[in-house]
Amino acid sequence: MLQVSHVTKKFGGVKAVDDFSFNVKKGTIHSIIGPNGAGKTTLVNMITGVYKVDSGTVFLDGSDITNLATNKLVHRGVCRTFQHLEICGNLTVIENVMLGFDKYMDKNILRSCFRASSILEDEKRYFKRGMHLLDLIGLADFADFEAKNLSYGILKKLEIIRALATSPEVMLLDEPVAGLNPKETQEVSELIKTVVADELTVILVEHDMKMIMQISDHITVMNFGQKLAEGTPSEIVNNEEVIKAYLGSGALNGK
Template sequence: MSAMLEVAGLSKTFGGVKAVQDVSFSVAKGSIHSVIGPNGAGKTTLFNLITGVYTPSAGSIRLDGEEIGGMRPDVLATRGMNRTFQNLQICFNMSALENVLVGRHLHLDRSFFKAMFRLPAITRGDAAAREHAAGLMEFVGCGKHVRAQANSLSYGVLKRLEIARALAAEPRILLLDEPAAGLNPKETVEIDELIQKIAATGITVVLVEHDMKLVMHISDHILVLDYGRKLAEGTPAEVRANPDVIAAYLGAA
C-alpha cells in the first residue's frame, strides 16, 4: 500500500519543553493507524502538528506527497484531511443535524448573490446537504436523533455526532482524538465497529487512543511515543511484544 501521510523528523518545542522530538512515520492509504503512549508522551501535540493547529519547529509532514506542515486546518480540510477533538466541539444551541451541516460548509455553494436572492440552486444545495447530513447520522448510528437538539443527546451519541460532522467534509484521511474516551464498554465496541466501517469506505484513519483493547483490535499499525520520541512501531502483535513498550507502560502504571 502506498503512503498517504509521511511524517519526517518532526519536532515541536514549547519554551524548553520538547513535546515532539524527531518523529518519523508513514501511514498507508486505507489503513487504521493508532498513536499510543503514556500521558504526556506527545500524542496530542503530534495530532495538532499534523492537523495544522501547531506549526512544526522542525521536520516535514506530507499528504499525498505535498508538504502540509503549518497549513491551517481549514486549508487542510480542502486537501481532504479532517479531525475530531478530545473534548467535544459540539454547538449545543443547534440541532444535531445542524452540527453535522457545519462540517459540510466546504461543499456548499455560498456565493453572496446566490445566498442573497435564495436562488433555486442554493435551496437545492441546502436540501441536498441536509439529506447528506441525515445520511451520515444514520451511518454513524445516530439516525433516530436527526430532529433532536444537540443539548438533549447523551455523551456517547455526541461522540458519534462529532464523527458524522468530520465525515461531512468528505475527508480522505480522518484523525480521531480519543474517540473512546468517556465511553462505556458497550459504546466502545460500537465505536470500534464504526471506525472499521469508516475505514471500509476507503477513508484512512489515524487515531490517538488510550483504550488498549480497542487499539489492539482495530489497528493495522501502531506508533508508540514516549517522552516525545518514537519508542516503537509495528503491528499490534509486534508492539504488544516489544520490551521497550512494556517497560514504558509498566513505568507509567
C-alpha cells in the same frame, strides 16, 4: 499517503514532540499510543495545522502540507476530531453535521441552510447525506435534538460523523472513545472499521488498548515526544520496552 518527517514542537523548555517521524499507508488504521503527556495530541495538532511545527515536514500524497491552516487542510481531505468535545451546543444534531459540509456550500447557500422554507436542491442533498451518516451510527432519531441536551456518548459519536461529512481522505481521531461505555466503544470501533473499508485512512490516538488491538493495522508508540516502537498489534503487545513504558505486564494476558 502521509509522511511526517522529523517534526519537533517545544513549549518553553519542554520538547513535547522531539524529532518524530512516521509514515501512514493509504487505507489503513494507524494508531498512536503512549503514556499521558507523550506528545500524541501535539503531534495531531501539528499534522492538522492547529500548531505550527518548530521544524520538520508533513507530506500528504507527495505534496508539502506543513503548517497549512486547518481550513485549507479540510479542502485537501484532512480532518480531525478533538480530545475534548468541539460541538455547537445550540445547534441541532443534523445542523452540526451540516457544518461539516461547509466546504461544499457557497456563502449564500450556507446562510439559508437552516431555513426550512427555502430548501434548495443542494441543501436537500446535504441533508439527506447528513441523515445517512447519522444513521450509520444510530443517531438519526436524534437529528432534531439540540446538541446541548444530549449525552456525552452521543456527542462523541456526533463529532466523528461531522468529521466524516467533510468527505475526508485522512481522518485523525484523538481519543474518540474516551468516556464511552463498552457498547458505545464497540459501535465507534465498528464505524471506524466500516469507514476504512470505504478507502479512508485513519490515524487513531487512543488509550483503549482493547480497541487499539482489535482495529489497528499498524501501531506507533510514543514516549517523551519520541518514537519508542512501531509494528503490528501483536508485535507491539509483546514488545518489552512498550510493556515497561506503557502497557504493563497485564497487556500480555489481555488485561
